[in-house]
Amino acid sequence: MSQATLRVQKMSGHAGSVPGDDAQREFTVCKLIDTTTCIGCKACEVACMEWNDLPFGETVFDNTYQTMPETRWNYWNLILFNEHEKEDGSLMWLMRKNQCMHCAEPGCLAACPADGAIVQYTNGIVDFQQANCIGCGYCITGCPFDIPKMNPKTNRVFKCTLCADRVSEGLEPACIKSCPTGCLHFGSKEDMKDLAEKRAKQLRDDYNFPQAGVYDPAGVGGTGVVYVLHDATRPELYGGLPSNPSIPWSVKLWKGPLKWLGNVAMVGGLIGLFVHYLRFGPKSREDEDIHPRGENP
Amino acid sequence: MNHSDQILSHGRILRYEFHERLTHWIAAGSYIYLMLTGLAFYSPWCFWIAALLGGGQVSRMLHPWAGLIFTGAILKMFSMWSAQMYPTGADKAWWDSIGHYIRNEDDQMPAAGRYNAGQKLLFWGFIICGVLLLLSGAILWFPEYVPWNLRFLRYLAVLIHPSAALLTIGLFLIHIYMSVFAERGAFGSIIRGDVSLAFAKRYHPGWYEEITGQPASPKK
Ligand code: HEM
Ligand code: SF4
Ligand code: SF4
Secondary structure: OOOOOOOEEEEOOOOOOOOOOOOOOOOOEEEEEEHHHOOOOOHHHHHHHHHHOOOOOOOOOOOOOOOOOOOEOOEOOEEEEEEEEOOOOOEEEEEEEEOOOOEOOOHHHHHOOOOOOEEEEOOOOEEEOHHHOOOOOHHHHHOOOOOOEEEOOOOEEEOOOOOHHHHOOOOOOHHHHHOOOOOEEEEEHHHHHHHHHHHHHHHHHHOOOOOOEEEOOHHHOOEOEEEEEOOOOOHHHOOOOOOOOOOOHHHHHHHOHHHHHHHHHHHHHHHHHHHHHHHHOOOOOOOOOOOOOOOOO | OOHHHHEOOOOEEEOOOHHHHHHHHHHHHHHHHHHHHHHHHHOHHHHHHHHHOOOHHHHHHHHHHHHHHHHHHHHHHHHHHHHHHOOOHHHHHHHHOHHHHHOOOHHHOOOOOOOOHHHHHHHHHHHHHHHHHHHHHHHHHOHHHOOHHHOHHHHHHHHHHHHHHHHHHHHHHHHHHHHHHHOOOHHHHHHOOEEEHHHHHHHOHHHHHHHHOOOOOOOO
């Protein structure tokens, strides 16, 4: 949405070099979400709507806390409520704040064909530039987390910006500011990873969560949003968090070998036809009724 | 139309009636638009084409609609021409002599009918790829309505659509080359509808014999 003082290091659908690539030494920012201390109060949802001027959406009531089933083009931050039955039969909440993960290797950006519709700033934030978006929805196919959502009226795609506008001014994202339990933290990737590992260790050692761990999936080069999970071996429990996300193989094939094969074949074909004409010429000089060659019909 | 009607008063043979020519140009016009806008989305190095054609948003909006027009024209072609396009024994012999055809040694080619084996390949290639483009294109048109657990459909579509498009682009380039540059007189047949007797005899001797009832001239 906003570039403000940010510099761009990766750009979708772009031929040539990228303005901010390699231009600046800046640390990667990161949001840490400790699911073990989230109480599902939805303060972060409200803060997100307030700061980004998003309208209140219709809610559904199906006798659960999940009053909105998934994020929308104008609802970027959603708590997913998962009731989990433990081995001893007792229940516990696994609540997860869901939003764009700000992947280091974003599938949305890899898939996007429009010049500069998706950018990654040097601080790691992945941001959609709606002015350049053509509404093809390729990003929806490229994202392993089901995050980009289409505005059906304008045919442009929206998602969480990690408050790039606030961050570029030295502020923390709105959701961080609103969290009453302190389960949200914001800082450099290094610091957040450190904090997350410490918390996971605490959960393992002191709180009887032997599987506790940090979710920072390597398949997408790590993410700009990391989770602390009570059970890091089964992230699917947290509302379908993929255990090993990566850019879909078909998207990689499509944007890689298929593209090269196609380009070589098209240019080679054109050259081949031209050379054929130089070597063999036309099959006949002109329509032969006018200038008969050989036998007359 | 029976055969004697196909021999026109000025000594030429009618090859394409008006509705056939019109269908061809609806297909060609929509195809060229689809190819250009498609290439713009295919590669960042071609994105400037979208700018020339009214911008990325406009190209994205119109490409699928042009696809529907193209599909309509392809279906009409199927109903008009498919009967003449089924492979025959002569086509096998034609492919076996493809080297002569490439070296313009047409007098050493087995006699082709109204369509030679290469033209039949072009026809079926476009029909089959047309169906694939329509099916995958429909998914690309509305990716946001494909449910998450059916996302493999989207993964397939992004591979099938450009692959089928590239195959047709290959056929398309050869088609233009043959009909505009190599076989002089072919282009006129899809514009004005008729070809000379010499053209028919040279490139489609089987068809010539069928229409005129006379043997095509002995080979030199
Ligand atoms: C038959 C009906 C067709 C439909 C419904 C359709 C629809 C689509 C859609 C929705 C897209 C995504 C981007 C966009 O909307 O522009 C697309 C991309 C594309 N289309 Fe089509 N299309 C059709 C036929 C064709 C044909 C005949 C060609 C011939 C060259 C073609 C070539 C392409 C290419 C090259 C792309 C880009 C693929 C990529 O990004 O790698 N399409 N098409
Ligand atoms: S819909 Fe997504 S992939 Fe397509 S141009 Fe917009 S941001 Fe890029
Ligand atoms: S979570 Fe999806 S939308 Fe967000 S950066 Fe990763 S691929 Fe892009």
